[in-house]
Amino acid sequence: MTRRDALLFVFVGFLILGTGFTQSWNSALLILNMGLISAIMALGVNLQWGLAGLFNVGVMGFVALGGLATVITAMPANAEEWSVGGVRVLAGLLLGAGTVIAAIMVYQKLPAGRPRTLTMLATLIGGFFLFRFVFDGGVEAVEAVNPAATGYLGGLGLPILLAWPVGGLLAAGAAWIIGKTALGLRSDYLAIATLGIAEIIIAVMKNEDWLSRGVKNVVGLPRPTGVPYEIDLQEDAGFVETAAGLGLDPATASTLYVKLVYAALFAVVLIILLWLAQKALSSPWGRMMRAIRDNEVAAEAMGKDVTARHLQVFILGSAICGIAGAMMTTLDGQLTPTGYQPLRYTFLIWVMVIVGGSGNNFGSVLGGFLIWFLWVQVEPMGLALMQLITAGMSDGFWLKQHLIDSAAHMRLLTMGVVLLLVLRFSPRGLIPER
Amino acid sequence: MDFLNAIVAFANFVLVPGTAYGAQLALGALGVTLIYGILRFSNFAHGDTMAIGTMFVILITWGFQSAGISFGPLPTALLALPFGIVLTGLVLVGTDKVVYQFYRQRKVKPVVLVMVSLGVMFIMNGLTRFIIGPDDQRFADGERFIISARNFKEMTGLDEGLAIKTTQGITVITAVIVVAILFWFLNKTRTGKSMRAYSDNEDLALLSGINPERVVLYTWLIVAALATVAGTLYGLDKSFKPFTYFQLLLPIFAAAIVGGLGNPLGAIAGGFVIAFSEVTVTYAFKKVATYVMPEALAPDGLLQLMSTDYKFAVSFSILIIVLLFKPTGLLKGQSV
Numbered sequence: 014m015t016r017r018d019a020l021l022f023v024f025v026g027f028l029i030l031g032t033g034f035t036q037s038w039n040s041a042l043l044i045l046n047m048g049l050i051s052a053i054m055a056l057g058v059n060l061q062w063g064l065a066g067l068f069n070v071g072v073m074g075f076v077a078l079g080g081l082a083t084v085i086t087a088m089p090a091n092a093e094e095w096s097v098g099g100v101r102v103l104a105g106l107l108l109g110a111g112t113v114i115a116a117i118m119v120y121q122k123l124p125a126g127r128p129r130t131l132t133m134l135a136t137l138i139g140g141f142f143l144f145r146f147v148f149d150g151g152v153e154a155v156e157a158v159n160p161a162a163t164g165y166l167g168g169l170g171l172p173i174l175l176a177w178p179v180g181g182l183l184a185a186g187a188a189w190i191i192g193k194t195a196l197g198l199r200s201d202y203l204a205i206a207t208l209g210i211a212e213i214i215i216a217v218m219k220n221e222d223w224l225s226r227g228v229k230n231v232v233g234l235p236r237p238t239g240v241p242y243e244i245d246l247q248e249d250a251g252f253v254e255t256a257a258g259l260g261l262d263p264a265t266a267s268t269l270y271v272k273l274v275y276a277a278l279f280a281v282v283l284i285i286l287l288w289l290a291q292k293a294l295s296s297p298w299g300r301m302m303r304a305i306r307d308n309e310v311a312a313e314a315m316g317k318d319v320t321a322r323h324l325q326v327f328i329l330g331s332a333i334c335g336i337a338g339a340m341m342t343t344l345d346g347q348l349t350p351t352g353y354q355p356l357r358y359t360f361l362i363w364v365m366v367i368v369g370g371s372g373n374n375f376g377s378v379l380g381g382f383l384i385w386f387l388w389v390q391v392e393p394m395g396l397a398l399m400q401l402i403t404a405g406m407s408d409g410f411w412l413k414q415h416l417i418d419s420a421a422h423m424r425l426l427t428m429g430v431v432l433l434l435v436l437r438f439s440p441r442g443l444i445p446e447r
Numbered sequence: 448m449d450f451l452n453a454i455v456a457f458a459n460f461v462l463v464p465g466t467a468y469g470a471q472l473a474l475g476a477l478g479v480t481l482i483y484g485i486l487r488f489s490n491f492a493h494g495d496t497m498a499i500g501t502m503f504v505i506l507i508t509w510g511f512q513s514a515g516i517s518f519g520p521l522p523t524a525l526l527a528l529p530f531g532i533v534l535t536g537l538v539l540v541g542t543d544k545v546v547y548q549f550y551r552q553r554k555v556k557p558v559v560l561v562m563v564s565l566g567v568m569f570i571m572n573g574l575t576r577f578i579i580g581p582d583d584q585r586f587a588d589g590e591r592f593i594i595s596a597r598n599f600k601e602m603t604g605l606d607e608g609l610a611i612k613t614t615q616g617i618t619v620i621t622a623v624i625v626v627a628i629l630f631w632f633l634n635k636t637r638t639g640k641s642m643r644a645y646s647d648n649e650d651l652a653l654l655s656g657i658n659p660e661r662v663v664l665y666t667w668l669i670v671a672a673l674a675t676v677a678g679t680l681y682g683l684d685k686s687f688k689p690f691t692y693f694q695l696l697l698p699i700f701a702a703a704i705v706g707g708l709g710n711p712l713g714a715i716a717g718g719f720v721i722a723f724s725e726v727t728v729t730y731a732f733k734k735v736a737t738y739v740m741p742e743a744l745a746p747d748g749l750l751q752l753m754s755t756d757y758k759f760a761v762s763f764s765i766l767i768i769v770l771l772f773k774p775t776g777l778l779k780g781q782s783v
Contacts, residue, residue: 066556066558068561141752194767194771195770200557201558201708202704202770204491204558205704205766206766206770209697209701209763212694212697212763216756216760219756220757355693356572360565360569367562418580419577422576425569425572425573426569426570426573429567430566430570433563433567
């Protein structure tokens, strides 16, 4: 890091501190926490794009899988649902997976020709109906149990911190499937395939009630050990006294304290991942990845397996996004599948990486904080701007109302303009690759 | 056993909607494929180009409607379409001058252009939402049906009705006309031939004196026309909502890749492949089956392969299968 880079970080720090002084410390800490998570997502995307030149447009899907991991890992198992249909659902899923594996084996073992195609189709179609027969009955039974409160299988009841690596694993699995099919072809194909898988992951989470309660959301995720609940803090005499000593009322102090604990947890993860990413960047492996990125043909001539290396880095980057997704859902305390919007979870992360400086890990971290700050602050600024523009218009004038209502869409516009300006005038970003 | 009713039910719920949707996808995929063939990148802003084009058409339609101009039994939007195309063309050519031209002259990697198109997508999406709002807009007027289900039943005496909406008829007819003009242009005119030459071999085309900027200009204008027509037809048939148009990106890309990126004929074939698979897989065949099967075997379930919520999964699976087994697409495309 040069002095200029350090100054940039200090600048972003001041922006967040400024929010604390001028607006509230609560919103400043919110920006900090989400900034930490965004920085981790940006690290993952930077690994794929900055180090390997892979264009992943499905960040949202991997983040959502991380969110799903929190439910699967940390929520208690629902005994009644398990007893009525849990085994059947699992058996159905295994049958589905078995069908796909059988079809792949048919494809690989039999000699090419019409018999192979027909056998494979028969396996797939037969397997599909068998899967639906077993699976549908189980799902129906599970979802019928107390749908207003549970109606899903629940999870393993493990500590939620375990969900973070599990989220990474889930995302890595999805990335493996996508990478296997789309890598080694044209670069655009990966982009389109990831765009698709993200939409499908969200569709599954919205519709498979037995898994994640769908649009009914899973609320009340447990907190990591060490993160207290606000209500307990407010009843803790020692805490109230310390808060009073600092001139804070107990309610505010407790929310601030909880956010600070989360910030510390997230910071630890970010620092570990950043350290690993830096090590990877300067290792022989990192140099090889950059060589592949800059000239695939030459790297291939030197005996490097380009597709395999791409698959590797694609899985690693997606896993990091999954970890970040699990952390984000932990912070929210609930899983809301409808909350996953591609503009917010895919394209915003891209803006972070590009603006921060693709190929530089510190750049991505900086971009994560800076762009998240802007994302939060642009909306009130847009509203203020609109109010300024429309100040001269009389009340009730249709254009005035329309402009003020539309201020919410300023974000998209601003992010697009920022992305284009940076790509055009400073394509190497704020902290360029070295 | 009642085959006639089964066929009518199948036509009503699968064939007719599938054809209309296929025509819309084909027009969208043609735009994507043209940009890919000539400008050599996947344009992620295409869905939002369709949205912005449709928005222009809707605004002009509203203008016409309040001025009392109508198109008889046909939707007023058809009258507004040419104006919408011109406006969209201006937007696209302007975008090219301000944004894409710079990168084209630098000869950057295609993936950078894809990313730039992402930025353009943001801006177009923002503008559309800013001007017309993120909500559903219906702008179809005129006669609703060519044949309504009740008329069909009265005419034929069958139990099942076959409804053909005016918008579906218009979609197919317009798509046929647009595609005919496009192929005539590409195959017969001098400009069209130079576009194909440029797409086939850029260096050779430049060598033989083809002006690349002219080719690019025409490409954007044609894409504007295709996108506006596709968007308007989709909006007339279903409804206009900016986010839906962004989501159309996946089936459109799937259609273009299935047919072979860069191949216009392939885009049309791909559009119909995707549309019919989507509609067939998500349609509940219970009704058709009850007519065909003997009563004792009447199905209990809906006989739906997948719920409609997973319609994107259909285009995605087809895309994956094509990428796995035939990465150049059904008809030979440009790329591997």
